[in-house]
Amino acid sequence: xxxxxxxxxxxxxxxxxxxxxxxxxxxxxxxxxxxxxxxxxxxxxxxxxxxxxxxxxxxxxxxxxxxxxxxxxxxxxxxxxxxxx
Amino acid sequence: xxxxxxxxxxxxxxxxxxxxxxxxxxxxxxxxxxxxxxxxxxxxxxxxxxxxxxxxxxxxxxxxxxxxxxxxxxxxxxxxxxxxxxxxxxxxxxxxxxxxxxxxxxxxxxxxxxxxxxxxxxxxxxxxxxxxxxxxxxxxxxxxxxxxxxxxxxxxxxxxxxxxxxxxxxxxxxxxxxxxxxxxxxxxxxxxxxxxxxxxxxxxxxxxxxxxxxxxxxxxxxxxxxxxxxxxxxxxxxxxxxxxxxxxxxxxxxxxxxxxxxxxxxxxxxxxxxxxxxxxxxxxxxxxxxxxxxxxxxxxxxxxxxxxxxxxxxxxxxxxxxxxxxxxxxxxxxxxxxxxxxxxxxxxxxxxxxxxxxxxxxxxxxxxxxxxxxxxxxxxxxxxxxxxxxxxxxxxxxxxxxxxxxxxxxxxxxxxxxxxxxxxxxxxxxxxxxxxxxxxxxxxxxxxxxxxxxxxxxx
Numbered sequence: 377x378x379x380x381x382x383x384x385x386x387x388x389x390x391x392x393x394x395x396x397x398x399x400x401x402x403x404x405x406x407x408x409x410x411x412x413x414x415x416x417x418x419x420x421x422x423x424x425x426x427x428x429x430x431x432x433x434x435x436x437x438x439x440x441x442x443x444x445x446x447x448x449x450x451x452x453x454x455x456x457x458x459x460x461x
Numbered sequence: 462x463x464x465x466x467x468x469x470x471x472x473x474x475x476x477x478x479x480x481x482x483x484x485x486x487x488x489x490x491x492x493x494x495x496x497x498x499x500x501x502x503x504x505x506x507x508x509x510x511x512x513x514x515x516x517x518x519x520x521x522x523x524x525x526x527x528x529x530x531x532x533x534x535x536x537x538x539x540x541x542x543x544x545x546x547x548x549x550x551x552x553x554x555x556x557x558x559x560x561x562x563x564x565x566x567x568x569x570x571x572x573x574x575x576x577x578x579x580x581x582x583x584x585x586x587x588x589x590x591x592x593x594x595x596x597x598x599x600x601x602x603x604x605x606x607x608x609x610x611x612x613x614x615x616x617x618x619x620x621x622x623x624x625x626x627x628x629x630x631x632x633x634x635x636x637x638x639x640x641x642x643x644x645x646x647x648x649x650x651x652x653x654x655x656x657x658x659x660x661x662x663x664x665x666x667x668x669x670x671x672x673x674x675x676x677x678x679x680x681x682x683x684x685x686x687x688x689x690x691x692x693x694x695x696x697x698x699x700x701x702x703x704x705x706x707x708x709x710x711x712x713x714x715x716x717x718x719x720x721x722x723x724x725x726x727x728x729x730x731x732x733x734x735x736x737x738x739x740x741x742x743x744x745x746x747x748x749x750x751x752x753x754x755x756x757x758x759x760x761x762x763x764x765x766x767x768x769x770x771x772x773x774x775x776x777x778x779x780x781x782x783x784x785x786x787x788x789x790x791x792x793x794x795x796x797x798x799x800x801x802x803x804x805x806x807x808x809x810x811x812x813x814x815x816x817x818x819x820x821x822x823x824x825x826x827x828x829x830x831x832x833x834x835x836x837x838x839x840x841x842x843x844x845x846x847x848x849x850x851x852x853x854x855x856x857x858x859x860x861x862x863x864x865x866x867x868x869x870x871x872x873x874x875x876x877x878x879x880x881x882x883x884x885x886x887x888x889x890x891x892x893x894x895x896x897x898x899x900x901x902x903x904x905x906x907x908x909x910x911x912x913x914x915x916x917x918x919x920x
Contacts, residue, residue: 396530399565415563422635423530429632 471553503702568655582669584847586643671850736843766797772902805890811837
C-alpha cells in the first residue's frame with residue numbers, strides 16, 4: 377500500500393533531487409533558495425519536473441510548473457496535493 | 462606538413478562477450494558465443510522466420526561520466542559510448558579530471574581538448590529511444606480509454622494483462638529528441654570528455670564503425686587532431702522487435718532447422734543469414750604516434766591505411782561482382798604502402814548471409830595469397846551493425862598484439878578453400894586488415910600494423 381510522505385520527507389526528497397539534477401551537494405539547497413539562483417536553467421527544470429513526477433507519482437501541469445519558483449514552493453505544491461512514496 | 466603516424470593506444474568494448482577489453486578478447490579466443498531465443502513478446506507482434514538473437518546481457522555499469530539522471534537522458538548508444546570511452550582512455554593511460562563539477566564534465570588530463578576529436582559511427586542512432594517515444598504517443602490514449610471502461614471479468618483481467626505486456630511508459634520523455642538524434646552519442650563524448658575539435662557522426666550502417674575510425678585516422682595523420690576518440694555504437698533492442706522484424710522480413714537473419722548454437726556460420730555453405738545482435742560498441746584512442754611515445758604510452762597497434770568506396774548499386778544488396786570491395790581493399794593497401802602478400806590476417810566482414818559471404822570470399826581469394834588467415838568476429842558476436850567495424854578493428858589490433866587469432870565458429874564446409882581460422886591459433890602477422898560493407902553500398906577497409914612493427918620504423 378502506498379505510504380503518504382510527511383512534509384519533512386517530501387522536503388528531503390525534493391532537495392535530494394535538486395542536488396542531483398544540479399550537480400550540487402544537498403547542503404547547498406536551502407528551502408528558501410530560488411531555483412533560478414541555484415543555477416537551474418530551463419532544461420534543468422524539465423529534468424526536475426520529470427524526476428518529481430517519477431518520485432512522487434504525480435503529473436505536473438504547465439500551470440503548476442510556472443508556480444515552482446523556490447524550493448519551498450515545490451515542497452508546498454507536493455504536500456498540498458498529497459504524495460505517495 | 463609531413464603525414465604523422467597514428468597509434469592505437471587504448472580500446473574499450475561493450476559486447477555480448479564481455480564489457481571490458483580483456484574479458485571480451487579472452488572469450489573471443491575461447492570461441493564463445495551467446496545465442497538465445499528471441500524475447501517472447503516479439504513473436505506476439507510479428508510472424509518471424511528467425512528465432513534467435515545475441516543479447517548483450519547485463520552491460521551497464523556505474524561510471525562517473527553519467528549520473529543516474531544523465532543516464533536516463535541518454536539513449537543506450539550514448540551510454541555504451543561513454544562506457545567504452547572510459548575504458549579506452551584508462552587503457553591508454555589517460556586520466557580524466559574534473560573540468561566543471563556543475564555539469565559533471567571532465568577533461569582528458571594532459572590533452573589539449575581543442576586538438577582532440579570525436580569520430581563515431583552508428584547504424585540506427587537513437588532508434589531505440591524513438592520507438593520508446595512512439596510507443597507512449599501511440600498507446601497512451603488507448604490505455605486511458607481502456608482503463609476508464611467499467612469492464613467485467615474475465616475481460617477486465619485480459620485487458621489488464623494486455624496493457625501489462627505493452628509496458629507503456631509512464632509519461633512522454635521530454636528528452637526524446639536529444640536521445641533519438643544520431644549525433645547524440647558523439648556529442649555526449651565531446652561534452653563529457655571536454656573535446657572541442659571535430660565531433661563527427663558517421664551513419665554508414667554496417668560499415669559505420671570502420672568509416673569513423675578511418676576518418677579519425679586521416680584526421681590525426683594529417684594533423685587536424687592530435688588525438689581522436691573513435692569507434693562505433695549500436696543498440697537494436699526494442700519491446701516489439703521492430704529492428705529485428707525489418708531484417709527478418711528481407712530474409713537477412715539466420716534461420717532454419719539447425720540448433721541455435723550452430724545457426725550462425727559465416728562463410729560456411731550451410732549459412733542462412735546473420736545472427737542479430739542486441740548491439741554493443743567499441744572505442745579506440747588514436748594518437749600521433751610520436752606524441753604517444755613521448756608520453757610513454759603503450760602502443761596497441763598502428764593504423765597505417767584506409768580505403769573507402771561505394772557500390773552505387775542497391776540499398777540492400779551488395780554488387781555481385783565485388784568490384785568496389787576489391788577497390789576499397791586496393792586503396793587501403795596503397796594508402797598503407799603494402800602489398801597483399803604483406804597482410805597476414807584479415808578480419809572479414811563475414812556476416813553469414815549467403816550473397817555477401819560469397820562475394821567477399823571470392824574477392825579475398827582473388828586478391829590475397831592462399832595462406833592469408835581470415836576469420837569472422839560476427840561468427841561469435843553476431844552482427845552489431847554500426848558497432849561491428851569498431852569491435853572488429855579492436856580484434857584486429859589484439860590479434861596483432863598477441864599474435865593469435867580467434868576461431869571462426871561453425872565453419873565446417875567453406876565454399877572457397879581460404880585459410881580460415883577454425884580454432885584459436887598463432888598468427889604471424891605484421892599487418893592486418895579489417896573490412897566492413899554496409900547496406901547502402903559503403904565499403905571501408907582499415908589496415909593496421911603490429912606495435913612491434915611500429916617500433917622498427919624510424920620516425
